[in-house]
Amino acid sequence: xxxxxxxxxxxxxxxxxxxxxxxxxxxxxxxxxxxxxxxxxxxxxxxxxxxxxxxxxxxxxxxxxxxxxxxxxxxxxxxxxxxxxxxxxxxxxxxxxxxxxxxxxxxxxxxxxxxxxxxxxxxxxxxxxxxxxxxxxxxxxxxxxxxxxxxxxxxxxxxxxxxxxxxxxxxxxxxxxxxx
Amino acid sequence: xxxxxxxxxxxxxxxxxxxxxxxxxxxxxxxxxxxxxxxxxxxxxxxxxxxxxxxxxxxxxxxxxxxxxxxxxxxxxxxxxxxxxxxxxxxxxxxxxxxxxxxxxxxxxxxxxxxxxxxxxxxxxxxxxxxxxxxxxxxxxxxxxxxxxxxxxxxxxxxxxxxxxxxxxxxxxxxxxxxxxxxxxxxxxxxxxxxxxxxxxxxxxxxxxxxxxxxxxxxxxxxxxxxxxxxxxxxxxxxxxxxxxxxxxxxxxxxxxxxxxxxxxxxxxxxxxxxxxxxxxxxxxxxxxxxxxxxxxxxxxxxxxxxxxxxxxxxxxxxxxxxxxxxxxxxxxxxxxxxxxxxxxxxxxxxxxxxxxxxxxxxxxxxxxxxxxxxxxxxxxxxxxxxxxxxxxxxxxxxxxxxxxxxxxxxxxxxxxxxxxxxxxxxxxxxxxxxxxxxxxxxxxxxx
Amino acid sequence: xxxxxxxxxxxxxxxxxxxxxxxxxxxxxxxxxxxxxxxxxxxxxxxxxxxxxxxxxxxxxxxxxxxxxxxxxxxxxxxxxxxxxxxxxxxxxxxxxxxxxxxxxxxxxxxxxxxxxxxxxxxxxxxxxxxxxxxxxxxxxxxxxxxxxxxxxxxxxxxxxxxxxxxxxxxxxxxxxxxxxxxxxxxxxxxxxxxxxxxxxxxxxxxxxxxxxxxxxxxxxxxxxxxxxxxxxxxxxxxxxxxxxxxxxxxxxxxxxxxxxxxxxxxxxxxxxxxxxxxxxxxxxxxxxxxxxxxxxxxxxxxxxxxxxxxxxxxxxxxxxxxxx
Numbered sequence: 001x002x003x004x005x006x007x008x009x010x011x012x013x014x015x016x017x018x019x020x021x022x023x024x025x026x027x028x029x030x031x032x033x034x035x036x037x038x039x040x041x042x043x044x045x046x047x048x049x050x051x052x053x054x055x056x057x058x059x060x061x062x063x064x065x066x067x068x069x070x071x072x073x074x075x076x077x078x079x080x081x082x083x084x085x086x087x088x089x090x091x092x093x094x095x096x097x098x099x100x101x102x103x104x105x106x107x108x109x110x111x112x113x114x115x116x117x118x119x120x121x122x123x124x125x126x127x128x129x130x131x132x133x134x135x136x137x138x139x140x141x142x143x144x145x146x147x148x149x150x151x152x153x154x155x156x157x158x159x160x161x162x163x164x165x166x167x168x169x170x171x172x173x174x175x176x177x178x179x180x
Numbered sequence: 181x182x183x184x185x186x187x188x189x190x191x192x193x194x195x196x197x198x199x200x201x202x203x204x205x206x207x208x209x210x211x212x213x214x215x216x217x218x219x220x221x222x223x224x225x226x227x228x229x230x231x232x233x234x235x236x237x238x239x240x241x242x243x244x245x246x247x248x249x250x251x252x253x254x255x256x257x258x259x260x261x262x263x264x265x266x267x268x269x270x271x272x273x274x275x276x277x278x279x280x281x282x283x284x285x286x287x288x289x290x291x292x293x294x295x296x297x298x299x300x301x302x303x304x305x306x307x308x309x310x311x312x313x314x315x316x317x318x319x320x321x322x323x324x325x326x327x328x329x330x331x332x333x334x335x336x337x338x339x340x341x342x343x344x345x346x347x348x349x350x351x352x353x354x355x356x357x358x359x360x361x362x363x364x365x366x367x368x369x370x371x372x373x374x375x376x377x378x379x380x381x382x383x384x385x386x387x388x389x390x391x392x393x394x395x396x397x398x399x400x401x402x403x404x405x406x407x408x409x410x411x412x413x414x415x416x417x418x419x420x421x422x423x424x425x426x427x428x429x430x431x432x433x434x435x436x437x438x439x440x441x442x443x444x445x446x447x448x449x450x451x452x453x454x455x456x457x458x459x460x461x462x463x464x465x466x467x468x469x470x471x472x473x474x475x476x477x478x479x480x481x482x483x484x485x486x487x488x489x490x491x492x493x494x495x496x497x498x499x500x501x502x503x504x505x506x507x508x509x510x511x512x513x514x515x516x517x518x519x520x521x522x523x524x525x526x527x528x529x530x531x532x533x534x535x536x537x538x539x540x541x542x543x544x545x546x547x548x549x550x551x552x553x554x555x556x557x558x559x560x561x562x563x564x565x566x567x568x569x570x571x572x573x574x575x576x577x578x579x580x581x582x583x584x585x586x587x588x589x590x591x592x593x594x595x596x597x598x599x600x601x602x603x604x605x606x607x608x609x610x611x612x613x614x615x616x617x618x619x620x621x622x623x624x625x626x627x628x
Numbered sequence: 629x630x631x632x633x634x635x636x637x638x639x640x641x642x643x644x645x646x647x648x649x650x651x652x653x654x655x656x657x658x659x660x661x662x663x664x665x666x667x668x669x670x671x672x673x674x675x676x677x678x679x680x681x682x683x684x685x686x687x688x689x690x691x692x693x694x695x696x697x698x699x700x701x702x703x704x705x706x707x708x709x710x711x712x713x714x715x716x717x718x719x720x721x722x723x724x725x726x727x728x729x730x731x732x733x734x735x736x737x738x739x740x741x742x743x744x745x746x747x748x749x750x751x752x753x754x755x756x757x758x759x760x761x762x763x764x765x766x767x768x769x770x771x772x773x774x775x776x777x778x779x780x781x782x783x784x785x786x787x788x789x790x791x792x793x794x795x796x797x798x799x800x801x802x803x804x805x806x807x808x809x810x811x812x813x814x815x816x817x818x819x820x821x822x823x824x825x826x827x828x829x830x831x832x833x834x835x836x837x838x839x840x841x842x843x844x845x846x847x848x849x850x851x852x853x854x855x856x857x858x859x860x861x862x863x864x865x866x867x868x869x870x871x872x873x874x875x876x877x878x879x880x881x882x883x884x885x886x887x888x889x890x891x892x893x894x895x896x897x898x899x900x901x902x903x904x905x906x907x908x909x910x911x912x913x914x915x916x917x918x919x920x921x922x923x924x925x926x927x928x929x930x931x932x933x934x935x936x937x938x939x940x941x942x943x944x945x946x947x948x949x950x951x952x953x
Contacts, residue, residue, distance in 0.1 A: 072810070
C-alpha cells in the first residue's frame with residue numbers, strides 16, 4: 001500500500017464508506033469493496049487508477065492485489081480514463097432486434113468516434129454493453145445512472161445535446177451528489 | 181382476466197411509499213407471519229408449490245427446509261436482484277414500482293429462516309432502483325418494520341442493500357455470494373451448497389426477487405389457496421417479461437397454464453406481432469433457453485396447444501421443447517435472422533464468462549468467432565457442425581450453469597434453423613446485414 | 629469406510645476422500661489426469677475439468693447416476709459409488725474436448741518453450757488430445773514479463789489453473805499477484821509490474837503445469853532431458869533443504885523441489901536454495917533422482933525400458949486414432 005498516496009475521499013465519501021462497512025459483520029469489511037469502488041470512481045474522475053485502488057485497499061485493510069482482482073472483474077469499473085459522459089448502448093439480442101446496431105452507428109457518426117473511443121474534447125466515451133434489463137423498452141442506453149429507453153434518433157440527438165449543454169464534471173453511476 | 185397477486189396494486193398512485201402500500205394491505209402478510217411459527221411459514225410455502233422464479237424452478241419451500249441450523253451460527257437470506265438474463269426485466273419493474281413488496285417478503289422469509297440480517301444484492305447498473313429501495317428501507321426502519329423488535333414481535337431484523345458492478349455471472353447464487361463477500365464473481369464448486377456454507381461460510385438461502393415477493397400473497401391467502409392457481413405442478417402466477425417484435429412489450433403477470441398463443445396474440449398481453457408481420461420464433465424463458473420455431477412454441481409435438489407452464493414449455497425435452505426459465509419472452513418476426521440473434525447471445529455469454537473453468541472460458545469465445553465468420557460470409561458447412569460439437573463439449577462440463585446457458589441457444593438454433601445456417605454458408609449474399617426492422621421508420625434511412 | 633469402484637477396481641477409503649485421491653490410491657491407468665488440482669494446496673482443483681469422470685452409481689443409499697460428469701478432484705466418495713474413467717468412451721470424448729479447450733489459446737510451439745519435456749499440458753495432449761487443432765483464429769498473446777529477478781511470467785502459455793495464486797496465499801507470507809480481468813482475457817498478473825518478494829515465491833515455478841512461470845536462472849540453458857537430476861540436500865534455516873539439482877557435468881543448471889509421481893512438490897523449498905545455491909559444493913548429493921512420470925524427462929534417465937514400452941504403445945494408439953480420423 002502506498003503511504004504517500006495523495007488521493008483521499010471527501011468527508012462525505014468517507015462517512016458513506018463507513019456506513020457501507022457497517023452493513024457487514026465485524027471482520028468482513030471486504031464485503032464493502034464493490035460499494036467503495038463505486039464511490040472511488042465517483043470521487044476520482046470516473047475511473048480507477050492504481051492509486052485509487054491502493055487507497056481503497058488501505059481503507060479496507062486488504063492488499064492491493066485483492067482490489068485489482070475485483071475491480072478488473074466487473075464491467076462497470078473503468079480502469080482507464082473515460083470521457084465525462086460514458087454512453088453505454090445495450091446491444092444484446094432484444095435491443096438488437098429493435099435496432100441497437102443503428103443507434104450505435106448513429107452515435108459513432110454523430111460524435112465521429114468508434115465504440116470504445118473518447119471524443120477529442122474528453123466529453124463522450126462510447127461503449128456497447130450487454131443486457132441492462134430494459135428489453136421491453138428497447139433500444140436503450142445508459143449514461144451515469146440514468147436509463148434512456150425507447151430510443152429514437154431524435155431522442156439520441158436530444159440526449160447528446162443536453163449532455164453538451166449541462167455536463168461539467170464526470171457523470172458516474174454513483175455521483176458526488178448521492179454520496180452526500 | 182387472470183388473477184393478479186403481485187401486480188394487483190402496481191398502478192396505484194404512490195404505491196412506492198409506505199403509507200399507500202400499507203393502505204392497500206401492505207405488511208399484513210408480515211403481521212400474519214410474525215404470529216406464526218417459522219416452521220409453519222415454511223410449511224405454507226411448501227404447500228403453495230412455489231418454484232424458484234429466477235430460472236431454475238426449484239421448489240422454494242424445499243430450498244428453505246434444507247437450510248442448516250447449527251447452534252450459534254447466524255444464517256442469512258439473500259435476495260438475488262442481479263437480474264441480467266437477456267429478455268428479462270420483471271424484477272427491475274417490480275422493485276421500481278412496488279419496493280415494499282420485496283421488503284415485506286424479505287422480512288417474512290428471514291423470520292421463517294431465522295435470519296436476523298439479510299441482504300438484497302442488486303445489479304450495479306440499476307442504481308436508480310437501488311435508491312428507490314433504499315428510500316423504502318429507510319421508511320420501513322422509521323416505522324418499526326425493520327430493525328429491533330419489528331412490529332413488536334421480539335424479532336430483530338436488519339435488511340441491507342448491496343450493489344453489484346456489472347457481471348451477469350453474479351446471478352448464479354454462489355457467484356453472488358462471492359461478490360457479496362467482496363470477491364470476484366467466480367461461482368463456487370459445489371458441494372458444499374449455500375444452505376450449509378454460504379455467505380461467510382454461514383448457512384444461506386438465495387432467492388430471486390419474484391420468489392420472495394410471491395411469499396407475501398402466499399402468506400396472506402395460504403399455501404393451499406395459492407396452489408389452486410395455475411396448472412399441475414406449475415402453481416400460482418408468474419411474471420413474464422415480453423419483448424421483441426410484439427405490439428405491447430412489458431411485464432405481464434399471468435396465471436401459469438395460459439396458452440402461449442393467447443399470450444402472444446391477445447390484446448390483454450403481447451397484442452400480436454407488430455406491423456402485421458408473421459411470427460418466426462420465440463425464446464420463451466430468457467436468452468439461455470432453447471429457441472423454438474413458431475410451430476413448436478404454439479403447439480406441442482402432438483399438436484396440442486402449448487401452455488405457459490414449467491411442464492408444457494419443457495414438453496418434448498430439447499428436441500421439441502424449451503423451458504419457462506426466468507420468463508424472459510423474446511419474440512422474433514418473420515424478417516429476423518435467427519443466426520444474427522444467436523450471435524448476439526453468444527457474444528453475451530462470451531463477455532460474461534467468469535473464466536474459471538476451461539470449457540466455458542475458451543468455448544464461448546470460439547463459438548462467437550465462428551458465428552461472426554458465418555455472418556461475415558466466410559462460413560462453411562463444417563463450421564456449422566463444429567459449432568454443434570463445441571456446444572456439446574461445453575454443456576455439462578462446467579462448474580456452473582453458464583456453460584449450459586451458452587450451449588443451449590446454439591444447439592437449438594442449429595436444431596431448428598439449420599437451413600438458415602446452410603443458406604448463409606452456401607449463399608453469403610443471402611445474409612441480411614440489417615435484418616431487423618426498426619421501431620422508428622426513419623432510423624434506417626438516416627443511418628444509411 | 630466408504631467403498632468406491634473405479635473402472636471395475638474397488639478400494640475402501642476414509643471418509644472425505646475424493647474420487648481422484650481414491651483413484652491415485654489404486655494407481656495405474658485409471659487415474660484421471662489433473663491440471664489444476666494439487667493435493668497440498670487447499671481449495672485447488674475444479675477449474676480445468678480434465679479430471680472429469682462419470683459416476684454411474686451415486687452410492688449404495690442413492691444409486692442414481694450423477695447427471696453430468698463430475699470433477700473427480702472435488703467430488704467426495706460415497707459408499708457404494710461406481711465410477712467410470714477409461715472405460716467410458718463418451719467420457720473420454722468429453723475429456724478430449726476439455727483438452728482441446730485448454731489448448732485452444734495455448735501456443736503450439738513446444739520446441740521453443742522451456743517447459744518442453746516436463747510440461748503437463750504437453751503430456752496431456754499426447755494422451756488425450758486430438759491430432760490436429762480445429763481452431764483457426766488468432767491465439768491470445770501477452771508480452772513476457774519478469775516478476776522479480778528470478779521468475780519469468782509468460783501469460784500466453786497460462787491455462788489459469790490458479791495453483792500459483794494458491795501457493796502465494798498458502799505457502800508465501802504475502803501475495804502480490806493474482807487473476808485479473810475475466811473470461812478469456814483473464815490473466816495472472818501483479819497489475820502494475822511488481823516482483824514476488826516472498827522467500828517462497830519460487831515455488832510458483834514448480835506448481836505451474838505449463839511454461840507460464842519459469843526459472844530465469846535456468847531459461848534456455850539446457851533441454852531438461854539433457855540434464856541429470858540428482859537428489860541433494862543442504863542445511864537450510866528457511867526450508868527442509870531437500871531438492872533436486874538438475875546438473876550437466878559439474879554445473880548445477882537448476883534447483884527445484886522434489887516432485888512425486890503426480891508431479892506434485894513433496895516439500896516446498898525457499899528461494900535461497902532454489903536460486904542462489906548453484907554450486908555442487910553447496911550441496912550434499914544423495915544420488916540420482918528417480919523420476920517416475922510419463923514424460924520425456926524420465927525416458928532419458930533410469931529404468932528406461934519399462935517406461936519406453938508404455939510410451940511406445942500409447943504412441944501407437946494415438947497414431948492409429950489419428951489415422952482413423
